[in-house]
Amino acid sequence: MPEVIFGLDSTKRFKDQEKVGHNRWHPAVPPVATVKPGATFRVHCREWFDGAIHNDDSADDVRDAPLSTVHALSGPFAVQGAEPGDLLMVDILDVGPIPQEDSGPLAGQGWGYTGIFAKQNGGGFLTDQFPDAYKAIWDFSGQVATSRHVPGVSFTGLVHPGLMGTAPSMELLRKWNRRETALRETDPNRVPPLSLPPLPQDAILGSLTGSPFDDAAAEAARTAPPRENGGNQDIKNLTKGSRVFYPVFVPGANLSVGDLHFSQGDGEITFCGAIEMGGFIDLHVDVIKGGMTTYGVAENAIFLPGNNNPQYSRWLAFSGVSVTLDGEQRYLDSQLSFQRACLHAIDYLEKFGYSREQAYMILGAAPIEGRFSGVVDIPNSCATVYLPTEIFDIDVRPSASGPAKVNGGKPVPKSTF
Numbered sequence: 001m002p003e004v005i006f007g008l009d010s011t012k013r014f015k016d017q018e019k020v021g022h023n024r025w026h027p028a029v030p031p032v033a034t035v036k037p038g039a040t041f042r043v044h045c046r047e048w049f050d051g052a053i054h055n056d057d058s059a060d061d062v063r064d065a066p067l068s069t070v071h072a073l074s075g076p077f078a079v080q081g082a083e084p085g086d087l088l089m090v091d092i093l094d095v096g097p098i099p100q101e102d103s104g105p106l107a108g109q110g111w112g113y114t115g116i117f118a119k120q121n122g123g124g125f126l127t128d129q130f131p132d133a134y135k136a137i138w139d140f141s142g143q144v145a146t147s148r149h150v151p152g153v154s155f156t157g158l159v160h161p162g163l164m165g166t167a168p169s170m171e172l173l174r175k176w177n178r179r180e181t182a183l184r185e186t187d188p189n190r191v192p193p194l195s196l197p198p199l200p201q202d203a204i205l206g207s208l209t210g211s212p213f214d215d216a217a218a219e220a221a222r223t224a225p226p227r228e229n230g231g232n233q234d235i236k237n238l239t240k241g242s243r244v245f246y247p248v249f250v251p252g253a254n255l256s257v258g259d260l261h262f263s264q265g266d267g268e269i270t271f272c273g274a275i276e277m278g279g280f281i282d283l284h285v286d287v288i289k290g291g292m293t294t295y296g297v298a299e300n301a302i303f304l305p306g307n308n309n310p311q312y313s314r315w316l317a318f319s320g321v322s323v324t325l326d327g328e329q330r331y332l333d334s335q336l337s338f339q340r341a342c343l344h345a346i347d348y349l350e351k352f353g354y355s356r357e358q359a360y361m362i363l364g365a366a367p368i369e370g371r372f373s374g375v376v377d378i379p380n381s382c383a384t385v386y387l388p389t390e391i392f393d394i395d396v397r398p399s400a401s402g403p404a405k406v407n408g409g410k411p412v413p414k415s416t417f
Contacts, residue, residue: 001042002093002282005033006074008044010098010106010278013051014072015204021046021074021258023204024220025176025229027167027250030206031078034252039079040093040284045161046072047107047278048259055111055137057149059415062115062272063133067122068202071163071223071232071259076206078252079285086248087291088166088255091284092306095159095240095260097140098279108278112138112145112262114365115272116357120417123192124271126339126360133415136361138262138275145263145275145365150358151409152393155263156310158367160239161281162259162274163223165230165301169249172228176221196222228299234274236264236367241306247292247299257281265363266370269342273364310367312388316397318345319373321380329379334372337383341370345385352396353405357412366391 006019014021019032035041047053048071053061082088098108107113116134119127136149146154168176180195187194200217208216226233230246238244246253260281264274292298320340322333330336342363349359362368367388374382389396394404 002040003042004044005035005041005077006043008046010101010104010109014046020204020206021072022076022206022256023069023071023073023202023223024217025168025223025231026173026205026216026220027170028208028212028216029076029167029254030208031076031252031254032206034078034080035285036080037285037287040282042280042282043074043257044280045074045258045260045278047276048072051106053107053113053115053135053276054105057410057413059133059135059413062135063118063121063415063417065115065117065121066202068199073163073223073256073258075256076167076254077256078254079287080252082248082253082287083251084169084249085290085292086253087288087295087297088246088248088253089286089288090164090244090246090255092238092240092242092244093282093284095161095281096279097262097277106278107276108260110140112140112275112277114138114270114275114361116360117271118417120191122271124273125267125269126342127192129343130357130360134357134412136412138365140262148410149412150361152406153362153366153391155366155388155391157263157275158236158239158310160236160261160264161257162234162261162264162268163232164238164244164255164257166246166248167250167254167256168221168229172249173219173221176227177219196224198222230301232259234264234268236261236266237305237309238303239306240308242303244301244303245288245291245297246301247297255285263365263367265366265368267338268364270360270364275365312367312390314389315369315386316389317384317386318348319382319384320344321382323380331379332375332381334375334381334383337381338370338372338385341383341385345387349396351403352394355412357414361412
């Protein structure tokens with residue numbers, strides 16, 4: 001096993017650990033460890049809400065999920081010799097749930113969860129159709145996930161970090177704040193908001209204290225969206241065996257990682273759409289000097305996916321076009337097309353006995369494939385959602401005999417404001 005350079009005690013809160021990570025982006029957050037190029041090491045990661053979501057049959061914890069606290073990130077980790085303009089090469093050697101802890105109160109101890117977030121607390125990709133909070137618990141058996149709240153479904157987890165990235169420079173941080181403030185000001189009362197402003201409340205900034213903490217907390221960026229440094233990209237294919245190349249904006253690169261997922265469909269469409277968990281990740285790092293200019297990677301990571309994906313060979317695909325539910329034509333709106341494809345899949349799964357919420361959970365957590373299939377034929381773009389049929393206990397393909405019905409399972413817990 002590689003050396004653990006960031007360990008976590010499951011009996012303690014994230015901010016009470018021996019080494020404290022962070023939940024905001026800021027170049028002043030000090031590195032918790034420094035490694036050499038070519039180093040291999042292990043990092044423990046806490047589930048993104050640091051234990052606020054429980055293994056039970058209530059969705060009140062998802063309804064009340066403290067978004068001001070996320071994400072609980074491990075790091076930053078400085079890499080000797082890395083300088084702005086370099087590329088940081090990161091190999092994901094292994095990733096999984098909390099080692100040797102297959103039961104317990106924390107997600108990652110033999111279980112994880114998927115949440116549909118209430119519209120008033122972040123919402124999701126289909127928040128207008130699903131405005132309330134729901135939760136499903138998934139149990140892990142080796143690499144396979146099943147749920148008492150979503151019957152008749154089992155699939156191999158595509159384990160990956162939802163969030164990994166390098167620290168921004170001050171120039172880049174201020175660019176983020178300017179453009180996200182401008183967006184928010186176009187509709188300041190929108191629910192959910194168009195962007196999240198800096199929020200000192202509940203900020204964790206590693207070992208910073210006093211006035212340096214206060215100054216950084218006032219301008220540090222929230223970790224919710226992906227940005228030029230990587231961040232919360234939620235790419236399900238960044239799994240074991242992947243190699244990622246991150247732009248370097250500060251000396252040492254200051255790599256951070258967290259938000260581990262046992263599985264996820266493309267898009268993580270319920271917002272908390274993956275199977276969230278804590279766990280570990282083994283990384284190898286190296287530096288390509290001057291790589292940002294050499295390879296034209298001035299912003300956003302590029303990566304080589306690993307080859308450990310679940311092997312599904314049979315799919316049922318749903319398509320959608322850029323027309324709203326009330327019949328309004330939109331011009332090449334690929335996001336709307338993908339929403340419509342997802343809704344068509346939900347309508348279809350209802351015919352097999354699933355509730356709409358169960359179907360939505362399946363699209364968020366199972367390894368579905370989402371694709372923008374046609375983006376040039378005015379006025380309609382076309383998007384498709386590929387659902388692996390082998391994850392179901394029943395045959396979900398259309399046939400002359402009509403749809404089979406799924407049996408058993410508890411209702412998906414619901415909570416409303």
